[in-house]
Amino acid sequence: MANFEVAFERRLPVGLLVGVHIPSERDEVPADVLAQLAPEERAAALELEGFRRTDFVGGRLAFRRAAGSLGLDGVLGVGARGEPVAPPGWTVSVSHKRPLAVALVAAAADGSIGVDVEGGDGRARMSIAERVLRPEELDVVQRLTEPEQWPAVQRTFALKEAIYKAVHPYVRRYVGFHEARVQPLGDGRFEVEMCWAEASPALLVEGAIEPLGEFLLAWARARPAR
Numbered sequence: 001m002a003n004f005e006v007a008f009e010r011r012l013p014v015g016l017l018v019g020v021h022i023p024s025e026r027d028e029v030p031a032d033v034l035a036q037l038a039p040e041e042r043a044a045a046l047e048l049e050g051f052r053r054t055d056f057v058g059g060r061l062a063f064r065r066a067a068g069s070l071g072l073d074g075v076l077g078v079g080a081r082g083e084p085v086a087p088p089g090w091t092v093s094v095s096h097k098r099p100l101a102v103a104l105v106a107a108a109a110d111g112s113i114g115v116d117v118e119g120g121d122g123r124a125r126m127s128i129a130e131r132v133l134r135p136e137e138l139d140v141v142q143r144l145t146e147p148e149q150w151p152a153v154q155r156t157f158a159l160k161e162a163i164y165k166a167v168h169p170y171v172r173r174y175v176g177f178h179e180a181r182v183q184p185l186g187d188g189r190f191e192v193e194m195c196w197a198e199a200s201p202a203l204l205v206e207g208a209i210e211p212l213g214e215f216l217l218a219w220a221r222a223r224p225a226r
């Protein structure tokens with residue numbers, strides 16, 4: 001698969017996911033690739049250097065392809081905290097894990113979405129477990145066999161990053177990993193309960209994990225509880 005080409009298009013329960021192949025090695029973004037972006041997206045890309053530029057361009061190309069498939073015309077802006085700013089009426093989330101960048105795009109009527117891609121390198125990093133997992137989540141993981149523990153931590157990490165992206169438009173602040181409690185329901189679905197550290201809107205949040213080739217894909221959707 002050539003760099004900056006679309007790798008796949010997949011329908012998820014919460015939106016359309018598009019993946020774009022991005023370089024694993026340090027590489028320039030060719031002018032004909034930059035030309036595929038909207039002028040505002042191109043200007044934002046040119047302010048970035050090295051891998052940040054290739055990652056950003058991959059995400060914007062994935063958005064462009066998904067937008068085209070959904071009949072959406074518009075620019076994917078950059079907000080104050082680095083979040084993607086979708087065209088009015090839409091919700092968009094971006095993640096990159098070389099050699100893959102993805103964009104998840106949906107109409108905003110059903111809430112705000114988040115996506116995260118993890119894995120690929122197979123390295124276990126159990127040192128992050130306490131930072132990412134609430135004590136009760138850690139208890140559950142510690143009762144698993146050793147080979148099951150890191151995959152369980154990684155799933156929770158990916159899901160919580162997707163949750164952060166989904167809830168961000170409602171809270172517009174940093175949300176710590178202990179502010180969400182997640183529990184597997186089976187079939188890759190998770191029950192999500194927000195445990196806000198400060199006054200925040202009541203949200204209904206759902207999430208899931210599914211395989212994506214050699215990667216792990218997490219998605220989440222948040223909407224106001226009525």
Ligand SMILES: CC(C)(COP(=O)(O)OP(=O)(O)OC[C@H]1O[C@@H](n2cnc3c(N)ncnc32)[C@H](O)[C@@H]1OP(=O)(O)O)[C@@H](O)C(=O)NCCC(=O)NCCS
Pocket residue numbers: 055056057059081082083084093094095096097115116117160161162163164165166168175176177178179180
């Ligand atoms: C922001 C964060 C989630 C990004 O995740 P990451 O694994 O580092 O990087 P990814 O490649 O998956 O995602 C990068 C994309 O996230 C998006 N993003 C950045 N900040 C964001 C925010 N506040 N809200 C939503 N999306 C955001 C951007 O689109 C960015 O891509 P782009 O710059 O090309 O547009 C992560 O760096 C972070 O701060 N995590 C700690 C907070 C957290 O996850 N808490 C859990 C709460 S339950």
